Amino acid sequence: MTAANRQRWKLIALIAVFVAPLATAWVMVEWRLGVPEERTAHGELNPDVPPLAQWPLRDAPHVLEAGDWVMAFDCPPSCDALADQWWRLHRALGREAPRVTRLRIGDAATPLPGEVLGQWQEAPDWQSDGQLWLLDPRGKVVLSYTAGAEPDDVLDDLNRLLRMNPDKPENLEG
Incomplete structure (x- = not known):
């Protein structure tokens, strides 16, 4: 050669x-x-759910001002066990817990530690009792879960979202 x-x-x-x-x-x-x-996510993608700012909430809580991820859940009457379950999941996040705000929507006398309360003015058609939504810092629904979702699956998805989005966004405009 x-x-x-x-x-x-x-x-x-x-x-x-x-x-x-x-x-x-x-x-x-x-x-x-x-x-x-x-698929890698356990929750459902649901683009029909509007951003949190458009939810028909009475005395809408200002959970988006901090720029945190939001774990919002619909709490039917007497849902103390469900609220406790999501409180424990929030604690299981460890050092990432301060990046997530829990929003309990429903009738509750006193919130659990670190929880924000809200109430529906009128229940929207996309809502069902016991449902859970994970929202990004801009208030857009990322994943939704039906009632009875496994906490381990939600924790897995939430950890993945927090890992893939390590910092708070600088610009919270739409």
Whole structure:
């Protein structure tokens, strides 16, 4: 093999190093080969739920002013066990707990530590008793959970959201 042939093969190998990933990605996109189909979140994406600022809450609490993530849950009458469950989940966040505010929506005489109370003016059609929503610092619903959601699943999703978004946003404008 001559020196010129060796140089050609080096050039071809160098081009292949850069072209092979592009060709592989194109094949994956066009023919859906090797693309994972599973979901990582346990909650449901629900784009029909409006941002928190548009929720029909009486004496709307100002939970978005701090720029925290919000864990809002609908608390039907006599839901002390449910409120305690979400309080324990909040405690399980450890050092990340100050980045999350709990909003209990429903009739409650006294809030649990670190909890903000709110009440529906009228129940919207997208709401159901015992439902839980995770909201970003701008008040947009990220994930929603039906009544009876597993706390471990919610904790897993919330930890993932906090890990993927490490800082409070500087600009809280829409």
